[in-house]
Amino acid sequence: xxxxxxxxxxxxxxxxxxxxxxxxxxxxxxxxxxxxxxxxxxxxxxxxxxxxxxxxxxxxxxxxxxxxxxxxxxxxxxxxxxxxxxxxxxxxxxxxxxxxxxxxxxxxxxxxxxxxxxxxxxxxxxxxxxxxxxxxxxxxxxxxxxxxxxxxxxxxxxxxxxxxxxxxxxxxxxxxxxxxxxxxxxxxxxxxxxxxxxxxxxxxxxxxxxxxxxxxxxxxxxxxxxxxxxxxxxxxxxxxxxxxxxxxxxxxxxxxxxxxxxxxxxxxxxxxxxxxxxxxxxxxxxxxxxxxxxxxxxxxxxxxxxxxxxxxxxxxxxxxxxxxxxxx
Amino acid sequence: xxxxxxxxxxxxxxxxxxxxxxxxxxxxxxxxxxxxxxxxxxxxxxxxxxxxxxxxxxxxxxxxxxxxxxxxxxxxxxxxxxxxxxxxxxxxxxxxxxxxxxxxxxxxxxxxxxxxxxxxxxxxxxxxxxxxxxxxxxxxxxxxxxxxxxxxxxxxxxxxxxxxxxxxxxxxxxxxxxxxxxxxxxxxxxxxxxxxxxxxxxxxxxxxxxxxxxxxxxxxxxxxxxxxxxxxxxxxxxxxxxxxxxxxxxxxxxxxxxxxxxxxxxxxxxxxxxxxxxxxxxxxxxxxxxxxxxxxxxxxxxxxxxxxxxxxxxxxxxxxxxxxxxxxxxxxxxxxxxxxxxxxxxxxxxxxxxxxxxxxxxxxxxxxxxxxxxxxxxxxxxxxxxxxxxx
Numbered sequence: 129x130x131x132x133x134x135x136x137x138x139x140x141x142x143x144x145x146x147x148x149x150x151x152x153x154x155x156x157x158x159x160x161x162x163x164x165x166x167x168x169x170x171x172x173x174x175x176x177x178x179x180x181x182x183x184x185x186x187x188x189x190x191x192x193x194x195x196x197x198x199x200x201x202x203x204x205x206x207x208x209x210x211x212x213x214x215x216x217x218x219x220x221x222x223x224x225x226x227x228x229x230x231x232x233x234x235x236x237x238x239x240x241x242x243x244x245x246x247x248x249x250x251x252x253x254x255x256x257x258x259x260x261x262x263x264x265x266x267x268x269x270x271x272x273x274x275x276x277x278x279x280x281x282x283x284x285x286x287x288x289x290x291x292x293x294x295x296x297x298x299x300x301x302x303x304x305x306x307x308x309x310x311x312x313x314x315x316x317x318x319x320x321x322x323x324x325x326x327x328x329x330x331x332x333x334x335x336x337x338x339x340x341x342x343x344x345x346x347x348x349x350x351x352x353x354x355x356x357x358x359x360x361x362x363x364x365x366x367x368x369x370x371x372x373x374x375x376x377x378x379x380x381x382x383x384x385x386x387x388x389x390x391x392x393x394x395x396x397x398x399x400x401x402x403x404x405x406x407x408x409x410x411x412x413x414x415x416x417x418x419x420x421x422x423x424x425x426x427x428x429x430x431x432x433x434x435x436x437x438x439x440x441x442x443x444x445x446x447x448x449x450x451x452x453x454x455x456x
Numbered sequence: 457x458x459x460x461x462x463x464x465x466x467x468x469x470x471x472x473x474x475x476x477x478x479x480x481x482x483x484x485x486x487x488x489x490x491x492x493x494x495x496x497x498x499x500x501x502x503x504x505x506x507x508x509x510x511x512x513x514x515x516x517x518x519x520x521x522x523x524x525x526x527x528x529x530x531x532x533x534x535x536x537x538x539x540x541x542x543x544x545x546x547x548x549x550x551x552x553x554x555x556x557x558x559x560x561x562x563x564x565x566x567x568x569x570x571x572x573x574x575x576x577x578x579x580x581x582x583x584x585x586x587x588x589x590x591x592x593x594x595x596x597x598x599x600x601x602x603x604x605x606x607x608x609x610x611x612x613x614x615x616x617x618x619x620x621x622x623x624x625x626x627x628x629x630x631x632x633x634x635x636x637x638x639x640x641x642x643x644x645x646x647x648x649x650x651x652x653x654x655x656x657x658x659x660x661x662x663x664x665x666x667x668x669x670x671x672x673x674x675x676x677x678x679x680x681x682x683x684x685x686x687x688x689x690x691x692x693x694x695x696x697x698x699x700x701x702x703x704x705x706x707x708x709x710x711x712x713x714x715x716x717x718x719x720x721x722x723x724x725x726x727x728x729x730x731x732x733x734x735x736x737x738x739x740x741x742x743x744x745x746x747x748x749x750x751x752x753x754x755x756x757x758x759x760x761x762x763x764x765x766x767x768x769x770x771x772x773x774x775x776x777x778x779x780x781x782x783x784x785x786x787x788x789x790x791x792x793x794x795x796x797x798x799x800x801x802x803x804x805x806x807x808x809x810x811x812x813x814x815x816x817x818x819x820x821x822x823x824x825x826x827x828x829x830x831x832x833x834x835x836x837x838x839x840x841x842x843x844x845x846x847x
Contacts, residue, residue, distance in 0.1 A: 254841055399790045408786070411756025413793040413813065422791040425818050432826030439833035443840050450844035 149251030153259025154266065161229060161267040170225050171271060177221065178275045179282075181207075181214040186286035198417065200295040201394045203283045204302070214279070215390050219383060220342060222306060225271065226313035227334040229264040232327035233318055234449065239327065243454060257449050261318060261442055268310040276303050294420055301424065302393045308434040309386040313338065315441030322448045341381040349377040371403055382437065385430040392427040396420075401427060492520050493552075493588045495581040501593040506572055509565040510594060514540075516550055516581055517557030523584040524551050527560065530589060531578035535567030538577070564594065572598040602631030604663070604692050604699035614706040617743045621675040621705045627692055629663035635694035636662050639671075642689040646678045647705070649688065663694070675705050682743050682773065683709035709744025713771070713800050715810040718778070723813040729787040730819075731760075734812065738768060738800050739776040746771045748803035751779055755796045758786030771802075783814060791818045 161167050185206040189199065196202060207213035234257070237243040246256060276299065284290060291299075316337060320330040353374040359366045378384045388401040396417035400408075418426070494517045504510045516525055526549045529538045540547050541561045550558045562579060577592040607626040615621055629635055638660040641649035651658050652672040663669065673690055688703040716722075716737050726732035740746045747770050751763040764780040771777050781798060794814045801807035 399792045404790065407757045408788060408790055411759070411794045411796065412790070413795055416793040418791055419815075422817055425820060425823055426791060428823045428826045432829050436829045436833040439830065439837060443833070443837045446837065447840050447844055450840070 148255055149249065150255040150259050150262075153251065153256055154263045157233075157260055157263030158267055161263060162270075166228055167267070167271075170228055174217075174221050174225070174271065174275060175278070177217045178214060178278055181211050181217060182279050182282050183286075184208040184211045185214070186282065189287065197292070198295060198298075198396055199287060199289050200280065200283055200291040200299060201396070203279060203287075204299070205394050215394065218306060219387060219390075220338075222268075222272075222310045223313040223338045223342075226264070226268060226310040227317045227331065227338065229267060230260075230314045230317035231321055231331040231334050233260045233264070234321040235325055235327050235330060236321070238325065247454065253450060253454075254446065257318075257446055261315065261445075264314045264318070265307065265311055268314065269307045272303055272306050272310070297420055298393050298396070298423070301420075302390065305386065305389045305393065305431055305434060308431075308438050309382060309389075311438035312382045312434060312441060315438050315445060319441060319445040319448065322445050322452065341383050345381045345383075346378065349374055353377060368403070375402060379430070379433075382434065385433050388430050389427045389434070392423045396423060398423070399426070401430070492518050492523075492585065493525060493581055493583045494518070494557075495579065495588045495590045497590065497592070500591065501595070503595045503597055505599045506570065506596055507566065507568075509563060511541075512562045512564065512592060514560045514562055514579065514590070515557050516552050516560060518552045518554055518583070520554055521584065522551070522553040524549050525558075526582045528580045528582065529577065530580040531576060533575045533577070535570065536575070536577075537565045538579075539563045539565075562592075566596065570596060572596045599632045602629070602633050602635055602694055602697040604628070604635065604637060604694050604697045605630055606690070606692065606699045606701040607668075608701060608703075611702065612704040612706060614708060616710045617677050617681045617707055618710065618712075621677075623673040623675070623703055625671045625673055625690070625701060626668050627663070627671050627699065628668035629665060629694070631694075631697065632665045633695075634662060634664050635697065636660060638693045640691045640693060641673075642691070643675065644686050644688075646681045647686065647688065648676045649690070650674045650676075673703065675703070677705065677707055681707055683707055707743070709773070710742045711740055711744050711746030711771070711773070711802050711805045712742030713746050713749060713802050713805065713808045714739045714741055715798060715800050715808050722810060723815065724783075725815045725817055726783055726785050727817050727819055728785045728789040728791070731782050731784040734781045734783055736779045736781055736798060736810075737776050738771060738779055740771040740773055742805070743773050745773055746802040746805060749777075750801045750803075751781075752799045752801065753781065753796055754799070755783070756786065756789075756794050758789065759794075759796070760784045761796060761798075781812075783812075785814065785816045789816045789818075791816055 182203060185203050185208065188206050188208040189202055204215050205213050207216065234243075237246065247253065280291060280296075280299070313334070317330065317334040320333045321327065324330040324333060353370055357366070357370040357373045359370055379388075392398050392401055397415055399412070399418060424431070494515075496515050496517075497512055499512070502510060502512070516527075518525075527540045527547070532538055539562070541563060542550060542559070547560065550560055552558045564577065573596055575594045575596060577594065579590040579592060581588050581590070605628045607628065608623060610623065613621045613623065627637065629637075639651045639658065641651075643649050650673075652674060653661055653669055661669065675688060677686075684707060686705045686707060688705055690701040690703060692699045692701075716739065718735050718737055724732065724734050738749060738751075746768075749768040749771060751766060751768070753761040753763075755761045760782075761784075762782045764782065768777050768779070783796060785794070792815070794816055796812045796814055797809050798812060799807050799809045
């Protein structure tokens with residue numbers, strides 16, 4: 129992405145690299161994030177959650193599972209009443225952290241009146257925004273990696289079974305998916321922090337979107353799909369068409385994408401995250417684990433969707449931020 | 457006077473001497489007429505088998521005089537030997553007391569070429585004052601020579617190489633003696649022969665005189681045996697007798713088809729919607745050629761399995777033929793393991809099946825699409841940077 133010095137005529141082309149000062153911003157922002165009280169609270173919350181669920185999972189596994197080639201995966205997915213599995217917590221803890229990291233990233237600078245001071249430095253606007261976003265993403269990755277290590281360590285100590293290469297690979301891909309699932313909410317909160325002047329408004333808007341997808345989207349889909357694809361004659365085609373539409377609409381939610389990625393990566397025996405016709409299972413040997421690359425291929429659309437959505441949301445925020453009038 | 461005394465004394469001495477010796481003489485004279493000895497036996501006449509030696513127990517007793525009795529044979533047929541035995545030793549004489557009779561055994565051994573008939577013996581006991589005789593008789597009878605015989609109803613059996621040939625025979629001891637019979641079998645290579653009597657596997661068995669026992673002779677051929685008639689000779693060997701039984705096992709040919717892979721691995725990978733060849737080996741491990749072996753498969757719905765060749769004209773016994781199965785998973789097959797059963801069905805034999813485990817892989821095409829999606833997103837950011845940068 130080497131910038132070219134080019135006169136478009138209508139508008140003067142940029143001068144210099146957009147990367148200049150990027151890493152300074154990243155370092156400063158990360159330092160801010162990691163020392164902020166807000167992050168401390170969230171970290172304590174997530175570590176407690178991880179410790180509690182993994183402890184419960186280990187207790188459960190020690191009692192119930194004799195032998196399993198994917199014991200480590202079970203650590204993430206085993207739930208014991210009344211606690212849900214750790215991945216269940218991750219589904220709403222990650223958006224919470226991501227929103228907390230970014231809801232005041234841009235409008236906070238405005239309200240503190242520091243933005244003009246920063247931009248007076250030899251730092252481009254792109255570098256500032258990119259730096260803020262990357263710092264958020266890195267902080268998120270740092271927190272999740274720490275928890276990932278904590279869980280694997282607890283698993284080794286608690287169960288005495290070293291993880292296999294495939295287990296580590298699967299959980300690393302899962303970690304990557306978690307980071308980009310957080311990336312979507314990070315980019316979204318950043319967009320809102322650019323759009324709204326008040327940090328509280330941005331935070332509320334972000335949480336509203338999050339709640340919409342986590343609670344209302346499924347209800348809405350359940351209502352919309354029968355209207356668009358009504359089942360009139362109760363034929364298999366109609367029912368199938370309705371189910372497919374419902375699934376396609378559900379997948380617009382990042383929560384659905386993330387839970388499908390989670391399912392395929394942490395449960396190797398899962399063969400499909402979509403609709404499966406009985407005819408497709410004829411002759412299949414069920415219960416056999418898929419190789420990692422096949423599991424990845426299975427959720428590759430979801431996975432790339434998460435990454436692409438993160439990048440596109442960032443692009444939206446970038447355009448909005450660049451078009452913004454900044455006065456000293 | 458003195459001379460007279462001497463004559464008187466001499467007369468007295470003579471008369472005394474005479475007085476002592478007279479009663480002794482009288483006694484001896486009495487026993488010569490009636491000897492004070494009894495030689496007896498409980499069974500003076502016995503029937504014995506030809507070639508058998510016999511031992512007769514004799515009893516010697518006296519009523520009055522303890523004495524040494526000399527024993528001998530007065531009459532003995534030619535060639536026979538007689539020995540007196542007492543307390544395990546060969547003896548010549550025995551000492552008897554009035555209240556204590558002596559027991560002596562007399563062993564009579566026939567010569568090697570003794571014929572049947574009646575033989576007279578006289579045993580003699582000679583005591584101090586006379587001798588007594590004891591006539592003995594041995595009737596030597598000729599026994600039936602030991603003889604074994606087999607009896608079988610079905611000496612020829614027909615069967616497949618995988619079957620067991622069970623012959624039911626009866627072995628009879630027609631002799632008068634008990635015989636221990638050893639059972640032997642002389643079978644061509646490729647057969648194992650076992651004998652069973654009363655459910656137990658036996659190699660030798662005792663047979664009493666005139667006894668018959670039913671025997672089950674089990675002949676088990678090895679599976680690869682070519683078709684043909686196989687003679688099996690069974691012998692029952694006794695001490696001096698032998699019986700021979702000739703059996704025939706007619707082994708008919710049987711094709712036995714087995715399916716395997718060249719390296720024994722019955723699993724493989726195939727991409728959904730793409731035809732993948734799998735090499736299979738059809739082997740005839742039977743003893744007859746397998747004709748018109750038809751290949752077929754039961755595959756999951758939407759899959760196609762084609763064989764090259766579809767039908768094998770003939771697989772000679774012990775030979776193998778390579779078959780290529782072209783397996784094409786369904787276009788929409790889910791990734792994972794599937795079972796495809798392949799059958800080889802010879803015209804005149806049971807079919808053989810083998811399960812192939814096919815791991816279906818999905819195409820990485822969609823992966824490329826996903827990467828392209830990310831590339832587009834990055835491109836959008838790049839365009840935005842170019843378009844809106846340094847505003």
